[in-house]
Amino acid sequence: MPLTAAGFAAELAPLESTDPIVQAVANNIRAAVKDSGVEHEIPGLKIYFPDFSKAKSDATTMASYTKGCQSILPSIVVVNARFLLDTEAAIRSFGLYDELFQTPYLRNDACMFGLVKRVREDGNQWLRKLREFEQEKKSPQRNEIDELTLTILFFCAHEIGHLKDGVDGGQFVALLNKAAPFENRSANAAVKVRRHASEFEAYGFDLPGWKGAVDPQHEVFAATEKLRLKVKEEDEKNADWFKKEISADNAAVKFMIHYLKDQAPMRRSLLIRGLFAASLYAWYDDFLTFCEAMNVPRMGTKPMLSFELMRDPEIYIRAASLFGDVHRCTILRSTLAIQEVLNADVNDGPKTKASDTFLDRVSALWSNLFGQDEAEKDESNQSWKVQSARRHLLLAIHMDTVVKLAYVGASMPWMKEKEEQRGTPQLMMIEYESIDQSVNRLKRMLGIK
Amino acid sequence: MASQVIAESDDLIQRGVAAQNEYRFDDAGLSFWHALSCIDASPDPKERRDQSLQLASFFLRVTHEDLALLAISEAIRLDEKLKDHASLVSHLIFYGNIHMRLGNTDEAKATFADVIERCLEIEDYGDAASASTNLAAMTANSGDGAGAIKLLRNSLQYLAKKPFPDTEFITHITMIQTVAFHDGDPALAVASGIAIGKTFSERVTDDLRQQLVQPLQTAVESYLKKKPQPNPEAWKKKNLAWIYSN
DSSP: OOOOHHHHHHHHGGGBOOOHHHHHHHHHHHHHHHHHTGGGTSTTOEEEOBOGGGOSSOGGGSTTOOSSEEEETTTEEEEOHHHHHHHHHHHHHHTTOSSGGGOGGGSOHHHHHHHHHHHHHHHHHHHHHHHHHHHHOSSSOOOHHHHHHHHHHHHHHHHHHHHHTTOSSOBSOOOOOSSSOOOOOHHHHHHHHHHHHHHHHHTTOOOTTOGGGGOTTSHHHHHHHHHHHHTHHHHHHHHHHHHHHHHHHHHHHHHHHHHHTTSOTHHHHHHHHHHHHHHHHHHHHHHHHHHHHTTOOEETTEEOHHHHHHHOTTHHHHHGGGGOSSOOOHHHHHHHHHHHHHHTTSTTOOOOOTTSOHHHHHHHHHHHHHHHTTTTOOHHHHHHHHHHHHHHHHHHHTTHHHHHHHHHHHHHHHHHHHHHHHTSOOOOOOOOOOHHHHHHHHHHHHTOO | OOOHHHHHHHHHHHHHHHHHHTTOHHHHHHHHHHHHHGGGGOSOHHHHHHHHHHHHHHHHHTTOHHHHHHHHHHHHHHHHHHTOHHHHHHHHHHHHHHHHHHTOHHHHHHHHHHHHHHHHHTTOHHHHHHHHHHHHHHHHHTTOHHHHHHHHHHHHHHHHHSOOHHHHHHHHHHHHHHHHHTTOOHHHHHHHHHHHHHHOGGGOOHHHHHHHHHHHHHHHHHHHHHSOOSSHHHHHHHHOHHHHOO
C-alpha cells in the first residue's frame, strides 16, 4: 500500500541527518522556502534531509529513497544527506581557490577524476579536513555554507516545481548508476540523444556539419525518426517526462530570481560558484563511471573517448546513458540557470540575435553586466563578476563533449544505413575536448596567456 | 626512527609518485591524500607535525596545492598544540605564501597581517619583516601604493633590529618597484638602490638588473631634481654603479 504523508514523515523524520552543516543548510533552506510563500500553493510542504545510512533495512528499497533529491506528492521534498555532503565536498574543494584559473582540478581530466575518486573513496574524511581547514582560515570570509545553501535551494526549488505540477518522483539529478547496465538499445539511444541535441540546438549549442540530426527535413533526422516509430510509446512517455523536467527547472529559476531579487549582487556569485562546482563535479562523476565501465584507455591525462568511439561506434549507444533517462544535461541546466538568474539583473536584456550561439549570448550578457557598473568601479563587485563570468563561460564551453555525443549519437542510425548500403564501415573520429582544452579556449577568448 | 605510520605515509608517497610519472594524476592524488590522512593515526603530535610539513612542501612541488594547503594547515594546528611559536610563525608564512601563489589574496593578506602581529609580540623581527614585505607586495598589487610603502618601511625598520639578508634584498627590490608603479617618494627607491649596491651586488642577476634599471633611473632623476648634487654623474657612479655602469 502506498505511504501517506504521515507514513513518509514516520519513515523520514527518524533518519534526519545530525551532521551540523547539513542541519545548518536545512534550516536555511526551510526558512527561505517559508519566506517565499510557496507553502500557500503547497500546503503542508515538508523538506527532509535523511541520512539513509541510518536506515535499519536496505534504504534503496524505501519508497522515499533517492540518490539525490526527489519530490513526493502532495507536499514532500527529499534531499539525500549524502548527496548534500558530496556537493559540499565539491564546493569546498573548488572553494580553496578564489581565482578560477589557479584551480588545479582544471589542469586536466585526470585531475578532475582525482577529485571525484577522493570524494567517492574517502568523502567523509576529505570533508572533515576541508571543514577544519575552513575553521582555521585567517580571513573573515566564510561563504561555503551560503554557497551550499543556495545550490541545494536551487535543487529543492526544482522539486517544489514538480510538486506544483503534480509530478510524483521527479528527481533533480539522475546520477549514472554503476550497477545498472548502460543503454544497449540503439533506437532508444538515438531517439534520446536526438531529444538532447534538439534542445542544445534551440539554445544555440550547434555542431557545424551535423545539423541534419535535428533538422526534420533532413535524411539524417529521417533515419532516426524511422527508429523512433518503433519505440514511439516509450519515447512519448520520456518526452513528456522531459517536458516536466524543463518545467521544474523553469520553476526553480523563477524561485531563485525571486529569492535573490533584493539581495546583494555578491549573493548571485555564490550561487554561480556553487552551481559551477556541483555540475562540473556531477559531470565528471558520471564521465568517470562511464570511462571505467567502458574501459576507455587514457593517453596521458585524457580519456581517449575519440579513439574508442572511432574503434567501436556502438559505444555511442552506451554513451546515451550519460544523459540519464529523462533528464536534461546537468551542465546545461546549470548554465541555463545562471544565464536566467543574471538576465533578471540586466534591465533590457542582452542584445543578441536569434542566430547567435549560446556562447555569444553569454558573452553579451556579461558585457552588459560589466557595462552597467562602469561608473561604480567597486573593486570587490568587479572581482566577483570576473570570477563568475569565467565560471559561466567555462561551463558553456565545456558543453563540448555532451553536444558532440548528442549530435553524433543522433546521426548514428543514418550512418549505419549508409554503411549497409556501401557494405563497408565508415571510419569517423571526433575530437572531444578535455577540461584543459576548454580552459585554454576560455583563456584565448578572454585574451589571457 | 620513523614510526610505522610515517613509513606507511612514505610508502604511499612513492606509489603516488609512480602514478604521477605515468600521468595518472587521479591515482597520484588519491595516494598522496592517503599519505596525508594516514598520519592522523600517529599518537605523537610532533611526529604528525613534522610529517605534515614535509608533505606540504612535497605536495607543492608536485602541484597538488589543495593537499599542500591542508597539510600546512595541519602543521600549524599542531604547532599551536605543541606551543612551538617559532615553528608556528614560519609555517604561517609558508601557508600565506601558498595562498599568495594561488591568488587567494584575502587569505594571504590576513595571514601575513596575523604573522606580523604575532612576531612583534615576541620580538621576532626577522619573520615580522618577511611577512610585512610579502604583505606589501600584495598591497601594492591591489593598488594601494601608500599602504605598501608603509609596510616596506616597517620591514626595513624590523630588519635594522634583526638583520635577515634574504628578506632585506627582496624588500629593497619591492620598494624600487612600488615607488615606480605608485608614484612614491623617489628618495626611498634611491636609498634601496644604494643599499643593494653596497650589500647585495653579488645577488643582482642580469635579468633583475634589466627589470630595475628603468624604475631606478627614473627615481634617481626625480631625486636629483629635489636634492641637486654638484656633480650628478659622479654621484650616480659613486652611489649606484651597478645601475649606471655598462
